[in-house]
Amino acid sequence: MKISELKSNFKTTLSGLYPSEEIQSFFNILSEEYLNLSRIEVALHPEKTISTEDAEKFQEALLQLKNYKPIQYIIGETEFYGLPFKVNKHTLIPRPETEELVEWILSKQKLITILDIGTGTGCIAISLAKNLPNSKISALDISKEALKIAHQNAKLNKVEVEFFQADILKTKTLPKQYDVIVSNPPYVRELEKKQMQQNVLKYEPDSALFVKDEDPLLFYRAISQLAKTNLKANGKLFFEINEYLADELTQLLKSKGFQNIEVKKDIFGKDRMLKCSL
Known part of the structure; x- marks a missing residue:
């Protein structure tokens, strides 16, 4: 042929x-x-x-x-922030919006110790490690299978990242203090499923995407609580967020004592990132 x-x-x-x-x-x-x-x-x-x-x-x-199987799962890889990443059914496919979150973090100075919560493919942690060679990057995920892929991706991109398994909803303390804690947690409400494409609904892991309608800020609440005791002085907390819940999340963070809260739009004009500090 x-x-x-x-x-x-x-x-x-x-x-x-x-x-x-x-x-x-x-x-x-x-x-x-x-x-x-x-x-x-x-x-x-x-x-x-x-x-x-x-x-x-x-x-x-x-x-x-x-x-409707995503092309990234068919070939087993994708690109994120100019770097190659292996993907499979246990990991979300990294999104362009998340590249913007990485870019925002990299625009800040003096980032020495960073923790990525819910790392998946490791795309955030590995991209930061690649661009901040003098920093110490750690990353956690609840999924053993996702962490296997993250380890492979760190090796593929020739960076050192300390990966460990943890359920952030059951974690009471973190290993050390960090200059930055970043997370792209599950934030899509069940009610928003009807807006999503079949390739996402049929193939990407539900546990990494969806939260219950009645408590959509579940992960943000848990992570911000940990950040209160595990961020260094002048440390920063970065989130990727649900475009519809920026105001609610801002109020949650204020109630926990966070300040300098800044919501940033993505290239599509949607509220997609948030930064704050204690």
């Missing part, structure tokens, strides 16, 4: 399920993964013949894409 035929079949099969630009992006990603060909090379050599084995790989990917 020629690349041009493969591409035509690919687009026809997914037409109506995804926007055309996204289908093109999927094809480019799979071409690089399975054929080791860049987007430009694919465009320049449409008559290039591919093997039956490679065509079967595309066919398998097509079946998964038709069932």
Whole structure:
């Protein structure tokens, strides 16, 4: 089969399920993964013949894409803050909004000790470690399987991060004091599920995404309580947040004695990040 035929079949099969630009992006990603060909090379050599084995790989990917499996899970990796990250069903796929949170943290000075709570793939902790070589980065997660991936990602990106397992809702104390505590905890309410895409609902881990409608700030309450006793003087607490709950979270943090509360919008104009200090 020629690349041009493969591409035509690919687009026809997914037409109506995804926007055309996204289908093109999927094809480019799979071409690089399975054929080791860049987007430009694919465009320049449409008559290039591919093997039956490679065509079967595309066919398998097509079946998964038709069932809305995220492309990142199909190839087992993604990119975050310019770095490669392995992903699987036990980890959330890192989002562009979270890159903005990392950027915000990096804009601050004198970050020596940092703790990432609910690390997942390790994307926040590892990106910080890569860009702050003189800092000591720690990260925790409740999931053993997620921590396995995080360890792999730290090794892949050649950084040192201290990972440990903990259930933040049952943790009474943290190992040490930190200059920064950061978390992107579960914050999507059950009632918001109807706004979400099938690829998220069917494949990404519920426990890393959703909270009960009646107590959506559960994790923020627990983390801020720990931060009160585990942040150094002038330490900072950073959160990724639910765009609909910025005011409620601000009131919660004020009630716990936090000051200098700043809510920051993401590139889509949504309240997505918060920073505060004691």
